[in-house]
Amino acid sequence: MHNKTIAELISGLEAGEFSSVELTQSYLDRISSLDQHLNSFITVTSERALEQAQQADAQRAAGQAGLLNGIPLAQKDIFCTKDVKTSCGSRMLDPFISPYNATVIEKFNASGAVMLGKTNMDEFAMGSSNETSWYCPVKNPWALKAVPGGSSGGSAAAVAARLAPAATGTDTGGSIRQPASFCGVTGLKPTYGRVSRYGMIAFASSLDQAGPMTRTAEDAALLLNVMAGLDLRDSTSVDKDVPDYTGSLNNELDGLKIGLPKEYFSEGLDDAVAKVIEDAIKEYEKMGAVVSEISLPNSKLAVPTYYIIAPSECSSNLSRMDGVRFGHRCENPRDLNDLYIRSRGEGFGPEVKRRILVGTYALSEGFYDAYYVKAQKTRRLISNDFNNAFENVDVIMGPAAPSPAFNIGELMDDPITMYLSDIYTIAVNLAGLPGMSIPAGFVNNRPVGLQLIGRHFDEAKLLNIAHKFQKVTDWHTQGPGQFV
């Protein structure tokens, strides 16, 4: 059962081959026996999951099955879930039981989906390896000494190891696509504004976007059908019709114009990874796609731009974690300042502190124009690069990450190299574009993802392009030996 895709599980539930309770129980059993090797869950909500499954079965019996009726899912612990711990991977929110549901959670609930639990993540989504989590690192199911990527590493690992048929992730600079690449799953970061951010704990508000992490593009389409759409509680969500993302999965790719940015295939890219990507492109050529080299000349500005904007926004967003109303509070504060300093000093880990400091500095009087304002200008340049490129091509392809998964501890003392592991994904967030990573091969038995970048609101096309690839390849069906 655990090797079935969501599309197959929906058929099985519809045909009565198994109930949601049986399905949910089988996943809960797998989590309880296997997650000790991975640490991909922070919280497993077994009781609640079985209740939801029972409800889902009853709804199906009554002929009221929603789109994802009875399908078990794992939710990244960044989404507020009513009456359940919502830690965001941080000691700061370890005591936080959310009194409300994020919009994404409400939408899944309304669709009849079942929540298995909350997945591990880099603290406040700040990290590329899942090593910054207060709840200890997640391990990559393909190689237990390797990282799963981050920040949605718990979700990626859980899906790869078949501990959940699918999971949610969030992507601020690559946090869906890079772990999808490292764990060999399909990850989609939608256009900024496509999925509501309400109830998704903010890291960098102008970059954050939630999306599905699944084993197939078809499953990603099924999840996005539920997640996408205008939310009046999020001013930045966009009022634009949500198509049926499964409807165009099988469109032909004959004549599809693919652009390969030369900046994404230069220095810094692992040769073996480059080979995997080149082979994947050849599959598209076989399907009739036309490939051309393009240039995104300001690519080199993406990482420095991101590391001004994201920390600036995070320094402000995380200020509400002050020990006053919720979350961690230090013991016996002497006075207000002591309460702030110790609560935050104890509650936040080193990477979060580093980014708060960088952001606070960048926004300070006298530095604001030199850093933040300038970064907004370079952000515009990066965005323009994509606009220009999309005048000539339909989709941009390249690696999702410069290398396969690195080992745990390998880059923890080298933040710059760690930051560079998001070099191909960050620009997409700065431009607000949709991006995907799909399994495209292996290097030393570690998965490698192909990144697809589309025009704004072109999720349907990306899913179509990904699906067609998955029809002619089997990288996405392969699982890590000990978990299959």
Place this chain on the structure above:
Amino acid sequence: MQWEVVIGLEIHVQLANKSKIFSGASTAYGAEPNTQACAVDMGLPGVLPVFNGGALRKSVMFGLAIDAQINERSVFDRKNYFYPDSPKAYQISQLYYPVVGKGSIDIDLENGSTKCIGVTRAHMEEDAGKSLHEDFHGQTGIDLNRAGTPLLEIVSEPDMRSAKEAVAYMRKIHSIVRYLGVSDGNMQEGSFRCDANVSLRPKGQEEFGTRTELKNINSFRFVEKAINVEIERQMDILESGGTITQETRLYDADKNETRSMRSKEEANDYRYFPDPDLLPIVISQEEIEQICTTLPELPDAKCKRFVTELGLSEKDARALTSDRDMADYFEQVQQSIDDARMAANWLLGEVSARLNKNALEIKDSPVNAEGLTGLLKRIKDNTISGKIAKDVFEAMWEEGGDADSIIESKGLKQITDTSAIEAIIDEVIVANPSQMEEFKAGKDKLIGFFVGQVMKASKGKANPGQVNQLLQKKLKS
């Protein structure tokens, strides 16, 4: 040395919206702590602000009323600082692109002239919550009911030269926002608060002196007192050769002094940046023009009309129009009795005196416009004299009821029956033979004495005109 005082004001006006500026929670005053604070107001993880358009409309109305530039695109910024009553640890405000740009208002000076005061800008922002220091055994309670209440901060140019001018400016702004209905202007409830920037410079010098900022002054009286004690404090320092420290000071009304709150060095770096959770606020020229058509007549225009069309004095017109409720009351009475002078005299006389004595606002007057109209009509149709009318008014004020029923029940109707008045006159002549002798001997002035006696005997009810006429006839016969 001769010093010149320079004052600029920042006025925080609470906009009269039923719900908060970025959430759906109620803004009603006085609820139990934290019962009107939703997840957004509490700044829980993951929540997002959504702008309430009502605040924009009201802000634009204010901008139009002071002939200000209205910015078709304005942007919310985050003002970052830690404080327990600031739940997100930032306030959403507008720094770089405020909704209202440069404008101006005229204030009335004591010498009867007017002075134009520049308004630099006005921007929308959210209010903070409140820290409660009592009843928590040495700890502090937080009430977030007020957090997220919509405010318009109105920033003046440093154009005022005395505490009196500052008060006149503040009153004018208060009057305008109340006329527009964009705020209830209730100062007790904190709907209208003021910070004052005060500095001194040698007369004739162009460059400004170092200023101090007086925080959160919440009455007209305190503004004047606070500024005056601060002027004195600064002058003492400067006269003795000292220098002023740029700082924020707090006015202590009990001790009538200002105290240092924090110096420039301790001032926060607010790290303003555009709030990425909110889109720029855009309003079209058409929408601005539409709002323009809904503006009510403003105090200056009304005052001018009262002078030119109703023939009131400038002073009376000003007094009647400074408060919209007063002006509305006046117009209602005036239109019913068609006598602007009489309506004005009563409102600025009897009614105002009683309001002041009881510290009431006109809207809380026990005698409403309809009641006063009923009374004044009885003067005009000679049912009662103006003097009796004051007694009737007192009864209406103290006991309630309309003029007619009080006149009836107290038997205050004027005596206009000639024979009845003549009978009283006869009695008075008989009772005062010596005065009658003197009168006949040529002491004409005594006519006043006789009128007084007749009025007294009639308990004031005899029609004074008739009394006069009949007495003349009788005495000279």
